[in-house]
Amino acid sequence: MAAAGTKNDVLRLTLATVASGGLTFLLTNALDQPLGISLLLSVLIGGIVLIVRFLIMFEHRLTVVESRQLESLREINILVDRKFSEINKATELFHLIESSAVQHDVLAQLVRHSTGILPTSPPIIHSLAESRLRELAEFMAELSEGGDATYYGEDRDWLLGLARHTTTSLDAISTDGVDRGFWQSDIGRHYLEYQRQAVERGVRIRRIFLLPRPEMAGQQEFADACRYQGKMGIDVRVLDHDAIPHAMRTSIVDFIIFDGAVGYETMSASITEPDARPVLAQTRLIMRERRVQELTHIFDHLWRISRPLEAAATPSPASPPAAGDREPG
Secondary structure, eight states: OOOHHHHHHHHHHHHHHHHHHHHHHHOOOOHTHHHHHHHHHHHHHHHHHHHHHHHHHHHHHHHHHHHHHHHHHHHHHHHHHHHHHHHHHHHHHHHHHHHHOOOOHHHHHHHHHHHOOOOTTTTTHHHHHHOOOOOOOHHHHHHHHOOOEESSSSOOOHHHHHHOOOOOOEEEEESSSSSSSSSTTTHHHHHHHHHHHHHHOOOEEEEEEEEGGGGGGGGGHHHHHHHHHTTTTTEEEEEEEEGGHHHHHTTOOOOOOOOOEEEEEEEEOSSSSTTTOOOOOEEEOOOOOHHHHHHHHHHHHHHHOOEEESSSSOOOOTOOOSOOOOOOO
């Protein structure tokens, strides 16, 4: 297109020059001017027309070129600004990773493995990955803001992760002294194993079983459960529900305090069968300092008024007994 336009311009310039020169020759010849003067004026006028038309074309071309250069320059500026913005974001993100208390290689692995999901992967994989990453981002935001995180239903990862990584103390309260299958479940066995490992690391673990009826303390399987955990190094006590101060009875739920800094509360849904294991309605991870202090105060008070359970029998160390508290304590 540019070459065709250039040929047409040259043709028009040539025709205009010839036409102006020929017209000048005819006029001078009609005025009875000498032939030499007529030819000289024709060449002169044609040359002037040629130069003027050339200058006009040059100005037009120059304007077009300048306009395109300005447009290209704006596009380059936009591209450069975008790239610099991306570089700034990447630099800021890298700085945040460097200053984070979380291990750098863990964050790097998260990013690296996330980018490993290819566009050719099934859409369901994309949706699943985005959903889990979104949940992780929201959870990390709740941790960084020091608030509460809620999981609707029975949690596994929080409980086992906290038990596995606790470093100083684990204080637990169970509002039901009779286990309904928790310690025999997979999560219960792992939870107990992580507590055993924690005791070996020097972690202090205390557990209070709140008994709805005093006669539960005399049940053989319950005594075996307490004795089994006691042999692991867990300090176990029991407390009759009637001994709890009236002002505290309605506010007590199953909870654990990890390292005196993180609270873990569970709330059970109502059950219709008395021997059925309670179904957890929700689990809350508490990082608000005020609420953690409230839980610590409740536990310390109940610990002072609770009593050790006299073992009624010696359990077999091969496997944990069936009795104990309900999740999570």
